Amino acid sequence: MPRHFLTLLDLSPSELLQVTHRASELKKLHYAGSNPKPFDGKQLAMIFEKSSTRTRVSFESGVSQMGGDALFLSPRDTQLGRGEPISDSAKVISSMVDMVMIRTFAHGTVEEFAKHSRVPVINALTDMYHPCQLLADLQTFQEHRGSIEGKRVVWVGDGNNMCHSYINAARQANFELHIAAPEGYDANADLMDANKDRVRVFRDPKEAVKGADLVVTDVWASMGQEEEQAKRENDFAGFEVNADLMSYANSDALYMHCLPAHRGEEISAELMDNPETVIWDEAENRLHAQKALMEFLLNA
Numbered sequence: 001m002p003r004h005f006l007t008l009l010d011l012s013p014s015e016l017l018q019v020t021h022r023a024s025e026l027k028k029l030h031y032a033g034s035n036p037k038p039f040d041g042k043q044l045a046m047i048f049e050k051s052s053t054r055t056r057v058s059f060e061s062g063v064s065q066m067g068g069d070a071l072f073l074s075p076r077d078t079q080l081g082r083g084e085p086i087s088d089s090a091k092v093i094s095s096m097v098d099m100v101m102i103r104t105f106a107h108g109t110v111e112e113f114a115k116h117s118r119v120p121v122i123n124a125l126t127d128m129y130h131p132c133q134l135l136a137d138l139q140t141f142q143e144h145r146g147s148i149e150g151k152r153v154v155w156v157g158d159g160n161n162m163c164h165s166y167i168n169a170a171r172q173a174n175f176e177l178h179i180a181a182p183e184g185y186d187a188n189a190d191l192m193d194a195n196k197d198r199v200r201v202f203r204d205p206k207e208a209v210k211g212a213d214l215v216v217t218d219v220w221a222s223m224g225q226e227e228e229q230a231k232r233e234n235d236f237a238g239f240e241v242n243a244d245l246m247s248y249a250n251s252d253a254l255y256m257h258c259l260p261a262h263r264g265e266e267i268s269a270e271l272m273d274n275p276e277t278v279i280w281d282e283a284e285n286r287l288h289a290q291k292a293l294m295e296f297l298l299n300a
Helices: 013-031 054-065 086-094 107-115 131-145 161-173 189-194 205-209 226-235 279-299
Strands: 043-048 069-073 099-103 121-123 152-156 176-180 199-202 214-217 254-257
Touching (some): 043 054, 054 279, 086 099, 086 107, 099 107, 131 254, 131 279, 152 161, 152 205, 161 176, 161 189, 199 205, 254 279
Parallel strands (some): 043 099, 152 214, 214 254
């Protein structure tokens, strides 16, 4: 049976550490001009039902750098869940490629696809989880501050797919997670309850970030929530990650954003444009973390 990566829980804590360390190794090899080519003759099918910049570029470039080929399938190119059952699509597509990456809406779509796939399936984002971004975030913290185990991480913003993945990351990488969100924007209740030993909810961002080693945010209105933008801007007033908020965190605390960012909303332009920011490293690390992940899954 193939190994899949639908959430961070699909890797053990030691495997997660193995992948993020390998990502840093692959990054060094890339800059040395000596990318390994373990994907020679391998094909990755990239199924997009949601548009993307970083996900497509990082996966497509990553496969190419490792010697393989990527096939881009837009919503116009597939009948996933429309013209034919997801199970049928999975059986056919997985018979022709070596890996499948899916970026879609319902998490059940990737679960159903993986159930019927003969090759590894990677969740490149659903409305519930975004585990590939967490690999990059964990790699970035590791490269700049060392182990994240035992640290205090603060999520500021909506209880969305990124927040859910940070809850799983707290469990797998053994850190404390504070979630600062306004009333009505909490993360999934079952997920919160299952991790109540290491996750706390705050309504005051300043209280949440006290003693923080890492502060993370995301847009207030995710893809498909654009009509809620005005209401969310009002509800999230005071939740901007800026220099004032960071002053309550530890002096060497990092801040991250999965991008794209709205300067002046969830994060200040000052922090985004600060030459010391690790956000651009975080973005680039999607490339290397996903190379390491695909290598792991192909060898599993």
